[in-house]
Amino acid sequence: MPVRFRILGSGSAGNAALLQTDDTRVLVDAGFSARRLQELLAAAGESLERIDAIFLTHEHGDHAAGLSGLARHPHIRVFANAGTAQVVQRSLKHRVSWQHFETGASFRFRDLEVSSFAVPHDAQDPVGFVIAHGREGDLFAPRRALAWLTDLGHAPAHIAQRLRDVDVLVVEANYCPRLLEADAKRPWSVKQRINGRHGHLSNDAVRDLLAAIPSPRLRHVFFAHLSRDCNTPDAVAAACAPTLSTLRCTYAVVPPGEGSAPYEF
Ligand SMILES: [Zn+2]
Numbered sequence: 001m002p003v004r005f006r007i008l009g010s011g012s013a014g015n016a017a018l019l020q021t022d023d024t025r026v027l028v029d030a031g032f033s034a035r036r037l038q039e040l041l042a043a044a045g046e047s048l049e050r051i052d053a054i055f056l057t058h059e060h061g062d063h064a065a066g067l068s069g070l071a072r073h074p075h076i077r078v079f080a081n082a083g084t085a086q087v088v089q090r091s092l093k094h095r096v097s098w099q100h101f102e103t104g105a106s107f108r109f110r111d112l113e114v115s116s117f118a119v120p121h122d123a124q125d126p127v128g129f130v131i132a133h134g135r136e137g138d139l140f141a142p143r144r145a146l147a148w149l150t151d152l153g154h155a156p157a158h159i160a161q162r163l164r165d166v167d168v169l170v171v172e173a174n175y176c177p178r179l180l181e182a183d184a185k186r187p188w189s190v191k192q193r194i195n196g197r198h199g200h201l202s203n204d205a206v207r208d209l210l211a212a213i214p215s216p217r218l219r220h221v222f223f224a225h226l227s228r229d230c231n232t233p234d235a236v237a238a239a240c241a242p243t244l245s246t247l248r249c250t251y252a253v254v255p256p257g258e259g260s261a262p263y264e265f
């Protein structure tokens with residue numbers, strides 16, 4: 001059975017994605033109000049009532065804003081490490097049904113095997129995820145894995161290692177260095193934060209990361225979390241398409257503020 005995946009929304013105004021198997025429906029991040037999440041899910045033929053869990057990367061509002069509206073959906077379990085859970089819980093009026101995991105460790109949720117890994121970003125304990133379904137060598141449910149990697153200032157070597165066994169990658173392509181440099185709206189201090197070691201990933205850094213994945217089995221890349229002012233889908237494609245064609249990998253650039261088409265793998 002294929003895994004079905006779609007990005008519901010992406011960018012600094014909010015990030016969330018839906019991943020479904022026959023048994024399980026999860027959101028990766030929930031960076032929209034519960035009402036907006038409900039609308040985005042409805043457009044995908046789903047609803048919050050049918051969501052089993054949220055896997056949370058970090059506490060920034062564009063990833064965690066939806067939790068404040070989930071008091072009416074107590075069945076949704078929220079997986080986060082203790083650092084992230086603590087910071088998010090402090091800002092909420094209701095108690096979330098937290099499921100803690102250790103950064104760097106794996107956990108199972110129903111038919112999914114999820115491993116988390118640390119990413120360098122200016123948050124409490126931010127992570128990326130590899131979410132796998134099925135088993136290696138199983139004819140009916142062969143192993144399929146998706147990696148979720150947004151909000152990181154740079155990509156240390158251990159991250160490329162984590163991506164060697166994934167079929168689908170969602171990766172932040174936040175800014176084009178030339179457009180960020182030329183941007184007149186952002187003060188120097190904000191630019192420093194974005195392109196700092198704990199800020200966001202540039203198109204060039206994504207290209208270098210893709211080229212560094214050892215024996216990649218990647219089939220498809222979603223470029224996400226684009227800055228509205230400091231990046232364009234064309235700039236992402238110009239930086240990364242040659243590397244992806246070497247890898248024989250298809251891709252989609254998710255425009256800022258938008259979602260992706262559904263994808264099965
Ligand atoms: Zn973000």
Ligand SMILES: [Zn+2]
Nearest residue numbers: 060121123151
């Ligand atoms: Zn962030």
